[in-house]
Amino acid sequence: SQQGEEDPQALSIQEGENATMNCSYKTSINNLQWYRQNSGRGLVHLILIRSNEREKHSGRLRVTLDTSKKSSSLLITASRAADTASYFCATDANTGNQFYFGTGTSLTVIP
Amino acid sequence: ETGVTQSPTHLIKTRGQQVTLRCSSQSGHNTVSWYQQALGQGPQFIFQYYREEENGRGNFPPRFSGLQFPNYSSELNVNALELDDSALYLCASRPRMGGNEQFFGPGTRLTVL
Numbered sequence: 001s002q003q004g005e006e007d008p009q010a011l012s013i014q015e016g017e018n019a020t021m022n023c024s025y026k027t028s029i030n031n032l033q034w035y036r037q038n039s040g041r042g043l044v045h046l047i048l049i050r051s052n053e054r055e056k057h058s059g060r061l062r063v064t065l066d067t068s069k070k071s072s073s074l075l076i077t078a079s080r081a082a083d084t085a086s087y088f089c090a091t092d093a094n095t096g097n098q099f100y101f102g103t104g105t106s107l108t109v110i111p
Numbered sequence: 112e113t114g115v116t117q118s119p120t121h122l123i124k125t126r127g128q129q130v131t132l133r134c135s136s137q138s139g140h141n142t143v144s145w146y147q148q149a150l151g152q153g154p155q156f157i158f159q160y161y162r163e164e165e166n167g168r169g170n171f172p173p174r175f176s177g178l179q180f181p182n183y184s185s186e187l188n189v190n191a192l193e194l195d196d197s198a199l200y201l202c203a204s205r206p207r208m209g210g211n212e213q214f215f216g217p218g219t220r221l222t223v224l
Contacts, residue, residue, distance in 0.1 A: 004153075033212060040199055042115075042215035043154070088153050090213075098167045099144065099213065101153035 004089050004102030012108040019076040021105040023089030024069075030092050032065055034074050037086045037104070046074075046087075081111045115204050115216035123222045124192050132187040132219045134202035142205040143185045144213065145177060149198045160185060189221075197223045 004025040013019050023032070031050045035043040049056045049065045049072065056063045062075040076083055086104045093100055116135045124130050136143050142161045146154035156169035160179035174190040183204070189196055199220050203213035 035215075040148075040150075040218075040220075042201060042217040043203075043213075045212040045214070048212055098156050098159065098169065100156060101146075103153050 004091055004100060006087065006089060006102045006105040008105060009103070010106045010108075012110065013079055015079060015081055015109055015111050017079055019079050019083070019107055019109070021074050021087055021107070023072045023074070023102055025072075025089070025091045025093075025100075025102075026070065027091075027093045028067070032063075032072050033090045033099075034061075034063060034072075035088045035090060035101075037088065038084075043088065076107075079107075079109045081109050083107060084109045115202060115214050117200075117202055117216035117219050119219060120217070121220045121222075123224065125224050126192055126194060128192050128223075129188065129190045130192060130221060132189075132200050132202075132221070134185045134187070134204075134216055136183045136185065136202075136204035137214050140204035140206050140214070141183050142207065143179060143183065144203045144205075145185070145187045146201040146203065147171075147196075147198045148201060148218075149195075154201055157187070192223045194223050197221060 004023050007022045033048045034046040037043045047058045049063050060077045065072045086106050088101045088104045090099045090101045118133045144159040145157040148154040157171050159167040163179045176188045178186045199218045201218045203215045
């Protein structure tokens with residue numbers, strides 16, 4: 001079974017708008033990561049946030065983590081058509097050697 | 112620096128056959144993980160190898176097995192293929208155990224007929 005679930009399953013926005021997607025997970029973690037996948041190919045790492053961090057920024061990306069609620073959010077600001085992809089959160093379930101991915105959010109940015 | 116590579120890109124097999132998928136880790140990475148991604152789903156963890164030893168396994172039957180070689184390249188073997196094994200198989204490498212980002216290869220698309 002999957003550790004995490006992303007919400008919404010699909011999101012469609014206009015170029016320039018912000019996109020927010022959420023991830024919920026089930027067990028305690030060491031860290032949570034967000035990945036992007038284009039057209040069923042390999043995943044690309046976007047950002048990692050550790051369990052003792054609450055917010056992290058990288059370029060147009062902002063990630064928050066609430067360990068009390070076992071949830072995280074990914075905000076992409078000023079979206080571009082090139083941001084169209086599926087986005088997954090991944091947690092290590094406190095094992096350090098097993099990573100569990102959610103079901104993903106499919107983002108479409110309309111030019 | 113060479114990224115993670117996988118071969119073959121696509122593969123078609125029939126039910127009951129055996130398949131071997133290959134992965135070359137990114138230079139300097141000694142940890143490799145394999146994932147199965149069914150259409151429309153997130154990647155599911157199969158197993159992980161660290162310094163040629165399996166040190167983590169997901170909920171997959173024993174007919175899924177692997178190897179990691181001294182040069183840290185890796186193989187995923189699947190015996191007695193079933194229709195449900197049709198998926199994208201991804202390998203990912205990391206420079207060391209614990210807490211690091213994973214670098215994914217482009218995947219092998221396996222179709223079982």
